[in-house]
Amino acid sequence: MPAYRGAMRFSKDSSAGYLVNDLARRFAAALQARIKPLGLSTGVFPVMVQLWEDDGLTQTELVRRIGVEQATMANTLARMQRDGLIARRRSKADGRVQEIRLTDRGKSLRGPAIDAALAVNDTALSSLSPEEREQFLGLMGKIIRTFDDGEGAAADD
Amino acid sequence: MPAYRGAMRFSKDSSAGYLVNDLARRFAAALQARIKPLGLSTGVFPVMVQLWEDDGLTQTELVRRIGVEQATMANTLARMQRDGLIARRRSKADGRVQEIRLTDRGKSLRGPAIDAALAVNDTALSSLSPEEREQFLGLMGKIIRTFDDGEGAAADD
DNA sequence: GGCATATACATAGCTAGCTATTATATTGCT
DNA sequence: AGCAATATAATAGCTAGCTATGTATATGCC
Numbered sequence: 001m002p003a004y005r006g007a008m009r010f011s012k013d014s015s016a017g018y019l020v021n022d023l024a025r026r027f028a029a030a031l032q033a034r035i036k037p038l039g040l041s042t043g044v045f046p047v048m049v050q051l052w053e054d055d056g057l058t059q060t061e062l063v064r065r066i067g068v069e070q071a072t073m074a075n076t077l078a079r080m081q082r083d084g085l086i087a088r089r090r091s092k093a094d095g096r097v098q099e100i101r102l103t104d105r106g107k108s109l110r111g112p113a114i115d116a117a118l119a120v121n122d123t124a125l126s127s128l129s130p131e132e133r134e135q136f137l138g139l140m141g142k143i144i145r146t147f148d149d150g151e152g153a154a155a156d157d
Numbered sequence: 158m159p160a161y162r163g164a165m166r167f168s169k170d171s172s173a174g175y176l177v178n179d180l181a182r183r184f185a186a187a188l189q190a191r192i193k194p195l196g197l198s199t200g201v202f203p204v205m206v207q208l209w210e211d212d213g214l215t216q217t218e219l220v221r222r223i224g225v226e227q228a229t230m231a232n233t234l235a236r237m238q239r240d241g242l243i244a245r246r247r248s249k250a251d252g253r254v255q256e257i258r259l260t261d262r263g264k265s266l267r268g269p270a271i272d273a274a275l276a277v278n279d280t281a282l283s284s285l286s287p288e289e290r291e292q293f294l295g296l297m298g299k300i301i302r303t304f305d306d307g308e309g310a311a312a313d314d
Numbered sequence: 315g316g317c318a319t320a321t322a323c324a325t326a327g328c329t330a331g332c333t334a335t336t337a338t339a340t341t342g343c344t
Numbered sequence: 345a346g347c348a349a350t351a352t353a354a355t356a357g358c359t360a361g362c363t364a365t366g367t368a369t370a371t372g373c374c
Contacts, residue, residue, distance in 0.1 A: 010206060010271045016278045016290075018203070019297040022224070024181030025331075026304045027174040028360095038245040043360050046175070049167060060322065067179070072361055074324055079326090079359080096322040096369045114167045121173045127303045132296060133173075139285065139293045141175040145285045147183045182361075185330095189362090200330050216353065229331055231354055236329080253352040298333045 027124060034116035038109050039083060043076050045113065052110045056099045191273035196240060200233050202270070209267045213256045214216050244281060
C-alpha cells in the first residue's frame with residue numbers, strides 16, 4: 001500500500017486520456033484500411049485535405065494549418081513526393097520556400113479519399129444518436145480549446 | 158469540381174476521427190511532460206499500470222490486457238528493461254514464457270505517476286461539468302464498443 | 315557591401331504504433 | 345521417441361509523431 005493519497009484508484013476505463021488514445025488508434029486503423037488501397041496513409045491525409053482546398057501551399061503554411069511539427073511535416077512531404085502524390089518547386093521570389101502542388105494522381109484521389117473518411121466517421125458513430133454525435137464533437141472541441149488556452153500561460157498547480 | 162457526390166464537404170472540425178487524433182496527441186504531450194521527469198514515457202505507462210496491479214505478468218497477458226500488438230509490446234518491454242523499470246525472468250514451468258517484474262524503482266513510481274495521469278485528465282476536462290465528463294467518457298465507451306462489435310463480422314456496405 | 319539575425323526547410327535520432335517474419339520452446343499425436 | 349503443430353517472444357522494416365540541430369536563403373543594420 002503506497003503512501004500516496006488518491007493514487008490508489010486508476011481505472012483505464014474512466015481515464016479520458018486512456019480512452020482517447022485507444023480511440024485514436026482505432027480510428028487510425030479504420031481509416032488506414034480504407035485509404036491504403038488508394039495509396040494513402042493516415043499521416044498524409046490531413047495534408048491532402050489542405051492541398052485539395054488550396055493547392056500550392058508552402059510547408060510552413062501546412063505546418064500552421066495542421067498543427068504538426070515542422071520536422072514531421074518535412075518527413076511526411078518527403079514520403080508524399082516519393083509516392084507521387086505531390087511535387088515541390090522552389091519559389092523564385094524566395095529561394096527558401098517551396099510550393100507544394102498535387103500531382104494529377106494526388107488530385108484524383110480527393111473524392112474516394114474523402115468518402116472513405118466520411119464512412120469511417122459514420123461507422124464509428126453509428127451507435128450514437130444525432131444529438132449524441134453533436135455532443136461528442138462539441139465536447140471534443142471544448143477540450144481542445146482548453147488545451148489551447150493553457151498553452152502559453154503556465155498555470156501550474 | 159469532382160464528380161463524387163458528398164465528397165465536397167470535409168471539415169476537420171466536424172470529423173470525429175480528425176478531432177480524436179488531435180486530442181490524443183495533446184493528451185499524450187501533456188502526460189509526457191508530467192511523467193518524463195519520473196523517467197517514464199507514454200507507451201510505458203499502460204504497462205506500468207498493469208504491473209502495479211499485478212506484478213509478474215507475462216508478455217502475452219500484457220498484450221491481451223492493453224490491446225497493443227505483440228511486437229509493440231516486445232519493443233516497449235525492451236526499453237523498460239533498458240531503463241531499469243522491469244526485470245524479466247524465464248519461467249521454469251514453461252521455457253517460452255517470461256515473468257515480467259517491476260524493479261524497486263518501477264514500483265516506487267506508482268504514486269507520482271498515477272497522480273500525474275489524474276492531473277492531466279483533470280486539467281484537460283476542467284472546462285466540462287461533471288455531467289459533461291460523464292457524457293464524454295460514456296460516449297467514448299460506446300464508440301469503442303462499436304469498433305469492437307464490427308471486428309470479426311465484416312459488415313461491409 | 316558585409317555581417318548578424320531570422321526564416322524555411324532538412325536531417326539525426328528518439329518513442330510508439332503497425333505488419334510480417336523468424337527463432338525457440340512446448341505439446342500432441344502416432 | 346520423433347515429428348508436426350502450436351505458442352511465446354524477438355526481429356526487421358515501415359509510418360508518424362517528437363526534440364534538437366544543421367543548412368541555406370533573406371533581411372536588416374552599420
